[in-house]
Amino acid sequence: MQIYLPIAELSLNLFFLVGIGGAVGFLSGLFGIGGGFLLTPLLIFSGIPAPVAVASVSGQVAAASTSGALSYFRRGGIDFHLALYLVLSGIIGAFLGVAAFSALRAAGHLELVISLGYLVFLGFIGVAMIIESIRAILRSRRGVVRPAKLPGQHNWVHGLPLRIRFKRSKLYISVLPVLFIGASIGFLGALLGIGGGFILVPALVYILRVPGNLVIGTSLVQVIAIMAAATILHSVNSQSVDILLAFCLMVGGVIGAQFGASAGKYLRGEQLRALLALLVLGVAIRFALVLLLEPADLFSTAVLGIQGLAQ
Amino acid sequence: MRINWMKRFSIFFFSAVFLLAFNNAGFSQRLVNALSDKQISIDSSFAGETISFFGNIEPEIGEREKVIEGTFNIIMVITGPSIDRVVREKSNKFIIWLNSNSQVYEKFPSYYWVLSDASLDDITTPEVLEEYSLLPKHQPQKFSKNANKDNRFDKELVRLMKEEGYFGINENAIDFHSNSFYSGRLELPANVPVGSYLVQTYLLKDGEVISQKAQGFFIRKTGFERFLGNFAKQSPLLYGVFAVILALFTGWLGGVAFRR
Numbered sequence: 351m352q353i354y355l356p357i358a359e360l361s362l363n364l365f366f367l368v369g370i371g372g373a374v375g376f377l378s379g380l381f382g383i384g385g386g387f388l389l390t391p392l393l394i395f396s397g398i399p400a401p402v403a404v405a406s407v408s409g410q411v412a413a414a415s416t417s418g419a420l421s422y423f424r425r426g427g428i429d430f431h432l433a434l435y436l437v438l439s440g441i442i443g444a445f446l447g448v449a450a451f452s453a454l455r456a457a458g459h460l461e462l463v464i465s466l467g468y469l470v471f472l473g474f475i476g477v478a479m480i481i482e483s484i485r486a487i488l489r490s491r492r493g494v495v496r497p498a499k500l501p502g503q504h505n506w507v508h509g510l511p512l513r514i515r516f517k518r519s520k521l522y523i524s525v526l527p528v529l530f531i532g533a534s535i536g537f538l539g540a541l542l543g544i545g546g547g548f549i550l551v552p553a554l555v556y557i558l559r560v561p562g563n564l565v566i567g568t569s570l571v572q573v574i575a576i577m578a579a580a581t582i583l584h585s586v587n588s589q590s591v592d593i594l595l596a597f598c599l600m601v602g603g604v605i606g607a608q609f610g611a612s613a614g615k616y617l618r619g620e621q622l623r624a625l626l627a628l629l630v631l632g633v634a635i636r637f638a639l640v641l642l643l644e645p646a647d648l649f650s651t652a653v654l655g656i657q658g659l660a661q
Numbered sequence: 662m663r664i665n666w667m668k669r670f671s672i673f674f675f676s677a678v679f680l681l682a683f684n685n686a687g688f689s690q691r692l693v694n695a696l697s698d699k700q701i702s703i704d705s706s707f708a709g710e711t712i713s714f715f716g717n718i719e720p721e722i723g724e725r726e727k728v729i730e731g732t733f734n735i736i737m738v739i740t741g742p743s744i745d746r747v748v749r750e751k752s753n754k755f756i757i758w759l760n761s762n763s764q765v766y767e768k769f770p771s772y773y774w775v776l777s778d779a780s781l782d783d784i785t786t787p788e789v790l791e792e793y794s795l796l797p798k799h800q801p802q803k804f805s806k807n808a809n810k811d812n813r814f815d816k817e818l819v820r821l822m823k824e825e826g827y828f829g830i831n832e833n834a835i836d837f838h839s840n841s842f843y844s845g846r847l848e849l850p851a852n853v854p855v856g857s858y859l860v861q862t863y864l865l866k867d868g869e870v871i872s873q874k875a876q877g878f879f880i881r882k883t884g885f886e887r888f889l890g891n892f893a894k895q896s897p898l899l900y901g902v903f904a905v906i907l908a909l910f911t912g913w914l915g916g917v918a919f920r921r
Contacts, residue, residue, distance in 0.1 A: 416912025585901030604915030
């Protein structure tokens with residue numbers, strides 16, 4: 351059944367859209383990620399213009415993160431004080447990200463930067479994750495139990511000026527790394543159409559040493575805020591948010607996430623992380639090929655100006 | 662298909678939409694045209710549409726001859742709304758492929774199809790096609806605004822537009838049903854640009870254009886699609902806020918419905 355997307359200005363199969371929303375939702379439930387980094391490339395590869403894909407996925411990620419954040423909220427798994435700093439800096443980052451998005455699109459380099467951005471970040475995160483999970487699997491084979499790093503251990507980042515006490519997380523750390531992390535994630539999220547959870551969670555764990563029970567909930571709050579801000583900014587700036595597209599993806603995503611979450615119970619943590627790492631690397635390699643191989647067609651055409659989103 | 666055609670054939674006869682003839686002294690024939698749809702509506706189930714044209718070749722008003730004679734050919738040119746377009750070329754720099762050279766075409770047609778009743782080579786000469794800029798390949802020269810323009814881009818632009826289905830030539834799209842009565846059909850793809858279209862009909866005899874006539878039709882979004890498109894353009898802030906509320910509500914609903 352074909353559905354006409356009024357902003358993308360093309361027809362796609364409704365079941366295809368709900369289907370990829372559901373498939374990515376399944377993975378996001380399985381791994382506890384937003385799934386933007388998978389969904390945006392999938393949409394671009396299936397013919398949706400990159401600006402529309404990036405902007406519409408922002409809405410989908412906000413929806414997918416909301417149900418997760420609610421369940422963490424009920425369990426008290428959110429540090430709202432920390433989240434406030436992340437959100438405020440994140441929104442500033444999102445402003446810059448959307449401005450960069452518009453400037454790059456006008457210059458004709460948006461696709462390049464999106465591809466490069468995905469390649470660099472997914473490649474880096476994917477390699478780090480795969481090394482970490484192989485080590486974890488080897489350790490568990492050998493039966494060695496290593497104590498998890500305790501929160502409260504400090505590193506040099508914590509000693510920077512402007513220290514603030516985050517009671518819920520039992521942290522007394524400089525606010526500068528918090529703001530820097532928040533703004534970076536906001537910038538990348540708005541530019542690349544990703545929630546940034548898969549960058550934010552490691553940053554909160556390894557740099558800020560946020561306790562494990564608060565990490566996911568707090569990062570989800572930041573992801574929702576950034577993606578909501580990005581959705582509004584993209585709407586105002588380039589009118590590239592396709593509500594119909596986003597809604598189809600949301601419906602699939604919200605349902606798929608439930609099945610993913612139940613499937614996740616049957617897999618061990620380190621196996622899950624290894625699988626996710628492979629997935630992340632796969633997407634990175636796909637983008638590397640686009641950049642490194644000689645394109646089949648050296649020429650491309652696009653419409654200039656706001657009306658040109660369909661191209 | 663035949664039955665459908667017959668229906669449209671009869672629509673032609675009963676339709677009173679006879680537009681003013683192209684009036685030019687010296688032409689002894691004129692064209693009378695009608696269109697199956699003046700307005701094409703794009704709604705949520707739009708997956709392309711076929712539009713039909715009908716026309717009759719008649720003696721010019723005031724001519725003594727009441728019957729037209731000879732063999733005629735028809736060429737129809739359908740031009741879509743114009744828009745600024747850029748063509749970019751990728752080249753290999755620092756081992757990655759990126760856009761380097763580009764050329765801008767201002768007010769370039771977003772859609773350009775040429776329909777005819779026989780092979781264009783048989784109907785007329787390259788000189789006539791050139792004179793009237795009839796072919797897709799003649800379009801870029803009219804719209805390129807670069808001072809130091811590069812002809813390679815013209816060719817590539819036409820090729821890209823053809824691959825997308827926006828430009829093309831169909832030499833079997835027009836049928837003559839008698840000496841003077843003809844019909845044509847144009848298949849609009851699902852990704853057809855929205856806006857006003859011009860149908861320019863050329864009447865040819867012995868390879869020369871002896872009469873021409875212009876007509877328009879309109880493609881627009883309707884209903885919910887139109888509402889959303891306008892909403893996004895006219896009040897973008899509200900649209901964005903609405904998108905966020907929809908996202909939060911859907912997420913909340915999902916969370917409540919499944920209670921993870």
